[in-house]
Amino acid sequence: MGMLKYDAIIIGAGQAGGPLAKKMAQAGKKTLLIEKRWVGGTCVNDGCTPTKTWVASARAAYMAGHSGGLGVKIKGYSVSMPKIKKRKDEIVHQFRDGSQKGLEATKNLTLLFGEATFTGKKIIAVKLKNGKKKEFTADLIFINTGAKPYIPDIDGLNNINYLTSTSILDLEQIPKHLLILGGNYIGLEFGQMFRRFGSRVTVLEKTERIVPREDEDVSEELTKILADEDINIRTNTVAVGFKKKSGGKISISLLDGEDEKKLRCTHVLVAVGRTPQTEALNLAKTGVETDERGNIKVNDKLETNIPGIYALGDVKGGPAFTHISYNDYAIVYRNLIEKKNLSIKDRPIPYCMFTDPQLGHIGLNETEAKKLKLKYKVAKLPMAHVARAIETGDTRGFIKAIVDTDTKQILGATVLGPEGGEIMTILQMAMMGGITYEQIRYCVFAHPLYAESLNNLFMALTD
Numbered sequence: 001m002g003m004l005k006y007d008a009i010i011i012g013a014g015q016a017g018g019p020l021a022k023k024m025a026q027a028g029k030k031t032l033l034i035e036k037r038w039v040g041g042t043c044v045n046d047g048c049t050p051t052k053t054w055v056a057s058a059r060a061a062y063m064a065g066h067s068g069g070l071g072v073k074i075k076g077y078s079v080s081m082p083k084i085k086k087r088k089d090e091i092v093h094q095f096r097d098g099s100q101k102g103l104e105a106t107k108n109l110t111l112l113f114g115e116a117t118f119t120g121k122k123i124i125a126v127k128l129k130n131g132k133k134k135e136f137t138a139d140l141i142f143i144n145t146g147a148k149p150y151i152p153d154i155d156g157l158n159n160i161n162y163l164t165s166t167s168i169l170d171l172e173q174i175p176k177h178l179l180i181l182g183g184n185y186i187g188l189e190f191g192q193m194f195r196r197f198g199s200r201v202t203v204l205e206k207t208e209r210i211v212p213r214e215d216e217d218v219s220e221e222l223t224k225i226l227a228d229e230d231i232n233i234r235t236n237t238v239a240v241g242f243k244k245k246s247g248g249k250i251s252i253s254l255l256d257g258e259d260e261k262k263l264r265c266t267h268v269l270v271a272v273g274r275t276p277q278t279e280a281l282n283l284a285k286t287g288v289e290t291d292e293r294g295n296i297k298v299n300d301k302l303e304t305n306i307p308g309i310y311a312l313g314d315v316k317g318g319p320a321f322t323h324i325s326y327n328d329y330a331i332v333y334r335n336l337i338e339k340k341n342l343s344i345k346d347r348p349i350p351y352c353m354f355t356d357p358q359l360g361h362i363g364l365n366e367t368e369a370k371k372l373k374l375k376y377k378v379a380k381l382p383m384a385h386v387a388r389a390i391e392t393g394d395t396r397g398f399i400k401a402i403v404d405t406d407t408k409q410i411l412g413a414t415v416l417g418p419e420g421g422e423i424m425t426i427l428q429m430a431m432m433g434g435i436t437y438e439q440i441r442y443c444v445f446a447h448p449l450y451a452e453s454l455n456n457l458f459m460a461l462t463d
């Protein structure tokens with residue numbers, strides 16, 4: 001059979017690929033969407049959705065053990081990992097199946113399950129699940145193949161059956177002692193979750209503090225919060241070797257200064273970053289360029305060096321979030337079909353880490369403002385001064401905003417606290433609408449919301 005021609009081919013049904021395929025088809029383009037695994041990609045299947053269902057279970061366990069202060073004593077509770085996993089699986093299936101049905105019902109759209117490989121500049125071969133191969137071509141090709149856990153080269157690591165952020169989601173049992181390599185967003189979310197499920201948790205971080213991209217006071221407060229839950233955080237520490245021991249134990253050699261030390265655990269989670277998923281694509285056949293980390297190089301409109309071939313989401317590097325991948329789709333679609341002139345430059349990059357309390361962030365932090373030599377001021381309000389937080393019984397964290405001294409505009413905000421992501425988003429909206437901190441200072445917010453504390457946050461700033 002000859003090669004099949006489409007108007008558009010999308011590789012990967014991730015957070016950009018699915019919606020893009022649907023909209024292109026609805027715009028009348030004959031569209032092919034190729035997916036090697038499941039519709040929804042990382043976010044739905046082994047990223048945001050499953051982890052946030054577990055965060056909810058972990059929060060319930062935490063409250064069961066910590067509600068005594070609110071006058072409600074719960075005498076003994078138990079955590080059922082099979083039930084927590086089952087609830088997660090059901091929600092993942094609900095999201096995945098819903099998206100798949102939506103794609104299958106779209107006119108002009110073919111959803112094909114199989115792995116895509118380039119065999120020519122704009123020719124793609126797909127290895128179908130039945131082992132057969134088919135070839136396709138299109139003038140417009142969109143790569144949305146995402147990223148996968150990065151596995152560092154450490155002596156013995158490959159012999160210990162380590163966990164990744166993907167395989168840990170299949171656990172039916174609570175690890176006795178979970179050791180996590182990496183004190184960043186993914187590692188810390190899992191660390192706190194499993195501590196709350198009942199595991200002993202140790203986090204190894206090779207830099208001098210956890211979440212090293214955040215301001216120092218944020219790392220410090222978060223360290224305190226996690227240490228209060230008996231999570232053992234060891235910074236400036238690198239794992240240099242792993243060995244399987246009897247009784248399901250793993251021995252780890254680590255360096256935290258001069259001497260080599262030993263530690264024992266039962267499970268190891270590797271959470272030291274993610275790497276683009278491009279090997280199977282055989283990009284050399286198309287001439288699409290990648291950078292030194294393997295990320296596909298794109299311009300401000302997400303087009304690669306080969307005209308007509310675009311890369312969206314995590315595979316192009318940069319901030320790896322679902323909302324960024326989704327916005328990539330919107331930019332590409334609106335430029336191509338609605339003839340807009342949108343660019344990825346200057347878009348807001350908000351994010352939220354779903355530890356409890358959450359860490360929400362938007363715009364510049366203090367370290368960046370300092371580096372840029374801006375004229376700025378810092379407004380900071382501890383959660384212990386927020387009425388709602390006191391009433392609710394959770395005063396961990398703080399709200400911090402960076403403002404421009406002259407224009408009074410908000411340049412960025414970090415909210416480590418209950419509903420931190422939602423509070424950050426209010427400040428993001430203010431930034432987008434050009435609302436100054438002086439306006440927020442006297443804005444009428446409903447009492448006693450967390451949002452109301454934004455009055456006090458900016459009240460302390462002298463003009």
Ligand SMILES: Cc1cc2nc3c(=O)[nH]c(=O)nc-3n(C[C@H](O)[C@H](O)[C@H](O)COP(=O)(O)OP(=O)(O)OC[C@H]3O[C@@H](n4cnc5c(N)ncnc54)[C@H](O)[C@@H]3O)c2cc1C
Pocket residue numbers: 011012013014015016017034035036037038039040041042043044046047048051114115116117144145146147165186277280281312313314315320321322323325352354
């Ligand atoms: C544990 C964890 C928690 C996370 N939590 C959050 C969060 O709370 N909030 C947030 O914003 N982000 C979170 N993320 C990040 C988020 O999941 C990703 O940024 C998001 O999924 C965007 O991915 P994407 O669209 O680039 O690709 P993906 O969603 O990864 O999709 C890529 C798709 O391409 C397919 N594919 C790959 N190669 C081929 C090929 N050759 N042929 C055919 N198909 C192929 C894959 O099977 C996959 O389905 C989390 C990630 C992890 C791992």
